[in-house]
Amino acid sequence: MCSGTPGTEDFGQQLRALRTRAGLSQEALAHACGVSVRALADMERGRTRGPQRRTVESLAEGLGLDEETAGRLEKAAALGRPRPRAATGPGAHSALALPRDIQDFTARGPALARLLELAADAAPARPAVSVVSGQPGLGKTAFAVHAAHRLAPYFPDGQFALDLHGMDPEPTTPRDALARLLRAMGVADTAVPPGTDDRAGLWRSVVRDRRVLLLLDNAADEAQVRPLLPGTGPSLTLVTSRHTLAGLESVHRTDLALLRREEAVELLTRIVGPERVAAEAQAARDLADLCGHLPLAVRIAGQRLHGRPHERLGKLVARLTAEGRRLDGLQAGSLGVRAAFALSYRQLPPDTRTFLRRAALAAGPDFSPETVALLADLPYDEAAACAEELTDAGLLQSDPAADRYRFHDLLKLYAAEQSAAEDGPEVREAALDRAAEWMLRRATAAGLRFDVEHHRSAPHGDPDPASAPAGREEARVWLEAERAQWLAALRRAHDTGRHRQVLDMAEAMHWFSDLNQHWELWVEVFRRSADAARALGSRQEEAVHLNYLAWAYNLCVHDPRAALSTADTALVAARESDDQLQVGWALGYGAAALHRLGRAEEAHDRLHRAARLLAAQDAPQARLPELTMLNSLGTYLRQADRPEEALAIHRRSAEICGAGIPGQPEELIAMYHAVAQQQIGNDLAALGRWADAEAPLRHALAHFEDAQMPAWSEPARLDLGQVLRALGHPEARDTLLAARDALTELKSPRRSEASAALDELPR
Structure with a gap:
């Protein structure tokens, strides 16, 4: 040496x-x-x-x-290493004395109050046990120690804290833990039995009549904890663990949540001082957000700033803003967010570690086991079991109602780091391709459930028919829940040149999109599909998807200038491909944009041209766009103070629906008839015929509600509410309130109209 x-x-x-x-x-x-x-x-x-x-x-x-x-x-x-020794009297207690309390402890008032109630109600027949669990970094130990100090006066016979080292490769065994507890209670070494069961029995006997507070920190599992719990007596045991310890019976549970933003700022203030926070109040709030309101992360940021009194909070904010450097910045001495996550990660089985890493590749704020099964190349049942294991380990948060999970933001960064380090780019790209291919096929099949020409029979092409949505309602639930995933799949297909798949999926979605006009993503969907048609050299399909895009600009994001430009481009493509249906649609979407821009006469002219062009065609497929043009034209005429003309046009539309349209499903014709009824009701209202207007509006609202079409039903509800207001009907206020709230959720421009109608009601 x-x-x-x-x-x-x-x-x-x-x-x-x-x-x-x-x-x-x-x-x-x-x-x-x-x-x-x-x-x-x-x-x-x-x-x-x-x-x-x-x-x-x-x-x-x-x-x-x-x-x-x-x-x-x-x-x-x-x-x-300790030698056997006699341990008697109060002096023996110091070996397991409570750790010092943290002076800057912040928040957790309700959780602490519940523990104080638990201590006050402690009775000999039922020793209380509270399990404090949650994800890494929530401050479980800090909370339990602070609570123990607050609770100490209730337990004059002793307060003991024992670290069970649950995250170490060799957690403390129940046998060793019992020996330490018995010695702390004054039992001589020679009197400590050799076996775990005998030690547990002696421990229960020793504390049976004593008011003792026991803090078991960092527990590994239920088997480690059970032998340490008193059987009877007025004691209180606090157990902290990253695992839920769901197998422990008859225990009180303290589930710590993330701090609220103001609580995180308060903790930061207590660490670095109110002057620094007051001087950079917005930076303090930004710092709390970048820490994800996770107590450990906020504390580390605070400790780092406390050790550098000359540095501004904004400097740390700038560093943490870069996601790739955030975990590096959340390190202060031996404290580190990455290290806290790594302790839990290293204890996971291989498949569960893979699940956690690949879950970071999922799009959107949450994900299903189905998605990560694809990314991790695991059977669904195994993926679902991994998700539950990670939830119990505090590494994922489960949705209260659906089979979906989410990361804390910082933990997602850690999982992404592990994926980059352990999987590598080729494996990750293959995982993303596998998931995208599956998602595209499932989304296409699910979207076709809403296509009037396909939904009556089960669509072909689903990647797993056994698990495919069985009908329209199941398809709707899946498409809504997984929209971040199938949109990411569409982007990947577009960016990698799989143009036919992009077109097929977007085409399958166009009927479904009508049910969800408030989704802004339709602009991206149809912009990418129009690009795909252009790349394939199909001018006719380009015209179709440009028309879908013009619709999305008009109704989903309320951008009439973009809608007009897109509709004009669609018109050129439709004429070049000699598709008169698409010419009619392009004229109609352009008219809608012109009307929103205040160019009413131009809008009326385009609609007249579109209606004449479509009426001249014999094909049954022309009747639906003709009805659309008539309904729109009538609406614009009413808004131009020409309600009599509007009523005549809308009644003509209703007559076409009543006569039937060969080759078109009855439910589709019924929907167009409901649209005509809504407009007839509005025309009658414009003529002051309020009583006549009520029935057609109720008919339209009922149809749209039955069809689960909120983008259609809520404007109809507003129209009905305004008629009821004029009639002095007792339902007016509730109808208008419901319309206002729903239109606000849909981000509809008509929400202000609903608010104004409510303001006009008598108080």
Whole structure:
């Protein structure tokens, strides 16, 4: 051994010197040997003087020590391991004394109040147990320690804290934990039984009549905790764990949530001081948001700033804004968000680690096991089991009602890092391609459920017919829940040149889009499909999808200028491909845009031209666009104070529907008839014939509600509410309130019209 090599220091000094000489940080050594950063820090600081032999061997391997140096390190550890000793009297309690409370502890008032109630109600017949669980970084230990100090006056016979090292490779065994508890209660070493069951029995006997507070921190699982719980007596046990410990019976549960934004700022203020926060109030709020309101992250940010009093909060905000550097920035000494996540990640089975990594590739704020099964190349049942395991481990948050999950923002960054490190670009790209292909096929088949020419029979082409949505309602639920995923699949197909798939999916979606006009994503869907048609050189399909895009600009994002430009482009493509139906649609969508731009006469002219062109065609397919043009033209005439003309046109539209249209499904004709009835009701209202207007509007509203078409039913509800208001009907207020709230949710421009109608009601 060269001069100056550690040899005579205690274990902690030796370990720190050897780590420094090896050029390793605490985090790097912890990762290499499989212990937590906190456990390693405790060893180096002398708080843990004699770790187990297996732990020392792992440390030696991680440090790359030769046999002689490893032997000296083990000898130092052996000297620090406790020897059997008698332990009696109150002095023995200090070995398991509560850790010091954190002076800047913030929030958690309701959870703390519930624990105080639990302590006040403690009775000999039912010793209370509270499990504090949740994801890494929620401050479970800090909360439990703070609560224990607040609860101490209720438990004069002793307050004990025991770290069960649940995240270490070798968690504390129940047998060893019971020995420490018994000694802390004054049981002599010679009186401690050798077996776990006997120790548990003696422990229950010792605390049976005592008001004792026990904090079991960092529990691994139920089997570790159960033997430590008192059987009877007025005691209180607090258990913290990253796992839910759902198998523990008859326990109180404290589920800590993320801090609210103002609570996160308050914690930051207590750490760095009110002056710095007041000087950069917005930066403090931004910092809380970038930390995801996670207590550990906020504390680390605060500690980092506290150690650098000359640095501005905005500087740290700028650093954390870059997602790729955020976890690097959330490091302060031995505290690190990445290290906290790594402790849990390393304990997961291989398939569950894969699930967590690949879930970070899913689009949108949440995901289903179905999506991650595709990304991770796992059977669905295995993926669902992984999702539940990760939820129990506090690494995913489950939806209260649906079979869906989400990450905390910082944990998603960590999972993405692990995917980049462990999967590599080729594996990730293959996973994304596999998921996109499946999603495109499922979305196309589901969308066809709403196509009037296809929905009566099960669409072909679903990638897994056994799990495919069985009908229109199931298809709607799936399309709404998975819209982030199928939109991401569409983008990937578009960007990788799979133009036919893009067109097929968008075409399948165009009827479904009518049910969800408030979705702004339709602009992107039909812009990409129009691009795909152009890339394939199909001018006719380009005209079709440009018309869909003009519709989306008009009704989904309320951008009439873009709608007019797109409709004009569609008109050129339709004429070049000699598709008179698309010419008619393009004229109609252009007219709608012109009307919204205040160019009423031009709009009327285009609609007249479109209606004449379509009426001249014998094909049954021309009747639907003709009806659309007539209904729109009548609406515009009414708005131009020509209600008599409007009423005549809308009645003509209703007559066409009543006569039937060969080859068109009855339900589709019924929908167009409901549109005509809505407009007839509005025409009658414009003529002051309020009583006559009520029935056709109720008919239209009922039809749209039955069809689950909120983008259509809510404007009809508003129209009806205005008629009821004019009639002095008692339903007017409730009808208008419902319309206003629904139109606000739909982001409809008519929401202000509903508010104005409500204001005009007598108080």
